[in-house]
Each structure stands twice: as C-alpha cells, then as structure tokens.
Amino acid sequence: MSSSPPxxxxxxxxxxxxxxxxxxxxxxxxxxxxxxCVNQAVRLQTDSGDSFFLKWNPEAPPDLFKAEVExxxxxxxxxxxxxxxxxxxxxxxxxxxxxxxxxxxxxxGRTLGRTLAQLHDTGGEAYGWDRDNFIGPLPQVNGxxxxxxxxxxxxxxxxQLRRAVDGGALGSADAQAAEKVADSVDLLLDDSALxxxxxxxxxxxxxxxxxxxxxxxxxxxxxxxxxREVDLAMAELFxxxxxxFLPSYREAAPLPPGxxxxxxxxxxxYPLLVHVNLFGGGxxxxxxxxxxxxxxx
Numbered sequence: 188m189s190s191s192p193p194x195x196x197x198x199x200x201x202x203x204x205x206x207x208x209x210x211x212x213x214x215x216x217x218x219x220x221x222x223x224c225v226n227q228a229v230r231l232q233t234d235s236g237d238s239f240f241l242k243w244n245p246e247a248p249p250d251l252f253k254a255e256v257e258x259x260x261x262x263x264x265x266x267x268x269x270x271x272x273x274x275x276x277x278x279x280x281x282x283x284x285x286x287x288x289x290x291x292x293x294x295x296g297r298t299l300g301r302t303l304a305q306l307h308d309t310g311g312e313a314y315g316w317d318r319d320n321f322i323g324p325l326p327q328v329n330g331x332x333x334x335x336x337x338x339x340x341x342x343x344x345x346x347q348l349r350r351a352v353d354g355g356a357l358g359s360a361d362a363q364a365a366e367k368v369a370d371s372v373d374l375l376l377d378d379s380a381l382x383x384x385x386x387x388x389x390x391x392x393x394x395x396x397x398x399x400x401x402x403x404x405x406x407x408x409x410x411x412x413x414x415r416e417v418d419l420a421m422a423e424l425f426x427x428x429x430x431x432f433l434p435s436y437r438e439a440a441p442l443p444p445g446x447x448x449x450x451x452x453x454x455x456x457y458p459l460l461v462h463v464n465l466f467g468g469g470x471x472x473x474x475x476x477x478x479x480x481x482x483x484x
Contacts, residue, residue, distance in 0.1 A: 249279075298435075315331040322389055
C-alpha cells in the first residue's frame with residue numbers, strides 16, 4: 188500500500204484546501220500517521236504551516252466518505268462531543284481538521300461516560316437513518332422502523348448473517364442457530380420504554396481519542412438512531428476503555444435491568460458478524476458463544 192495519496196486525489200485535495208489555508212499556500216508534504224486496516228491516511232502539512240488529516244481509498248464505494256461526513260456532522264450538531272471539522276470530501280477521500288492527540292487524563296473515562304450519555308440524549312421518532320451508510324467498508328442498511336426489535340433483526344442481524352453465509356464464513360448449522368436467535372429478538376428485547384438515540388455506531392477504542400486538552404474526540408462514525416446500549420455493548424466487546432467509563436455512563440444515564448444478563452449479548456452479535464465478514468473465521472467462536480448463550484435464555 189502506498190504511503191502517499193495518488194496524484195489525482197492530491198490535486199483534488201489541494202483545490203479543496205485553498206479556502207482554508209492562510210495566504211493560499213497549498214503546496215503540501217505528507218507525514219505518516221497511524222491508520223486503520225481499511226483506508227490509508229496521512230498528515231498533510233502545507234507551505235504555510237497548517238496541518239490536515241487526509242484519508243483515502245481508491246477502491247471505496249463512491250458514497251462511503253460522504254456518509255462519514257454526514258455522520259461526523261450529525262454528531263457535531265449535538266454539541267455534546269468534539270469531532271474533527273470536515274474540510275473537503277471526494278468520491279475516494281475525506282479531508283479533516285488534524286486533531287493533535289493529547290495525553291489521556293485520569294478523568295478521561297468519567298468525562299467520556301458523561302459525554303456519551305449526553306450524545307444519546309439526542310433522539311428521533313423512528314429507528315434507522317435517512318440513508319444507508321457503512322460500518323467499516325461494509326454496507327449498513329438503515330431503512331426506518333418504528334419498532335426496535337424489527338430494526339435490529341431486519342436491518343442489523345439478518346443482512347450481516349446472509350453475507351457471512353454467502354461468503355462461506357459461517358456454516359449452515361451455525362447460521363441456522365444464529366437465525367433462530369434473530370427470530371427470537373421479540374422475546375429477548377423490549378422496546379416499550381425505549382426512545383431512539385443518536386448512536387456513534389462503531390464505538391471501539393480506536394475511534395476515540397483525547398485532544399490536547401484531554402477532552403474526548405470521536406471519529407469514524409456509523410451513525411443511526413437506535414438503542415443507546417448498542418454503543419455500550421460494542422465498547423465492552425473490544426475493550427480498551429478506561430475502567431470508570433461505563434460506571435460514569437450508568438451514573439449519568441442508568442440502564443434498565445437486563446442489559447448485563449441478556450441485551451449486551453444480543454447487541455454484540457452485530458459487530459461480531461461484521462468482524463466475521465471482514466476478517467474471517469477467527470471471530471466465529473466468539474459469535475457462536477453468544478448465540479448458544481442466547482438460545483439457552
């Protein structure tokens with residue numbers, strides 16, 4: 188993989204930079220940054236001393252980065268959490284404010300818990316989103332539903348389950364067991380007291396950072412309106428968060444009974460299916476452990 192963007196993308200980015208760069212000096216140098224496993228990224232430094240974050244993928248679906256822009260702006264509009272400012276977007280790239288990563292203060296977990304609770308206080312009338320988007324590079328279907336259980340089964344579990352079967356990552360016996368759980372979500376979940384909340388949608392520790400002041404910054408969202416516990420379940424699945432993050436969240440926004448016993452496992456099925464589809468069989472064991480547990484319930 189190249190560490191520099193293709194010339195065509197760089198030319199588009201330089202045009203997008205002109206209104207944002209003092210004095211119009213848009214000659215750029217690139218410096219490597221830590222990146223994800225799907226897209227490539229660099230820090231752009233202009234002749235005038237400004238820094239920007241550029242992420243690109245020549246093979247990305249044409250609307251992948253546009254969906255990311257929409258998600259970042261939706262999170263930013265809540266006023267609850269900092270996200271990078273969007274400076275430009277193309278079919279295969281996104282240009283963002285470069286946020287310097289600062290030291291993580293001892294209070295970070297508590298602040299993040301309260302921040303996420305405030306974010307989840309933003310809601311809507313139905314579950315889903317105005318358009319489909321992506322989780323990583325995979326399509327994420329967001330057609331609106333009034334009932335949460337229907338949305339979780341039809342828009343989250345079943346599309347990823349079909350992908351796993353069609354791609355050969357999941358055998359027929361495991362797929363049948365997982366589908367049985369999907370068919371049972373009405374028994375496992377209760378949406379009578381729920382309200383749609385704005386979710387980050389891909390809340391693992393790599394999508395959270397501290398800015399120079401120690402404040403939380405969220406990146407790479409896969410937003411939609413859903414049950415707020417989905418973000419918590421994903422954060423717990425992959426770990427890496429401060430120990431006081433979840434207690435702080437629960438203090439700010441207490442959870443009804445049943446999350447620890449049942450709902451966390453139900454909500455972890457989706458990111459595990461996504462990882463089965465992205466990375467193969469190494470995640471099948473974790474997925475099926477939760478499926479078997481839920482079948483016993």
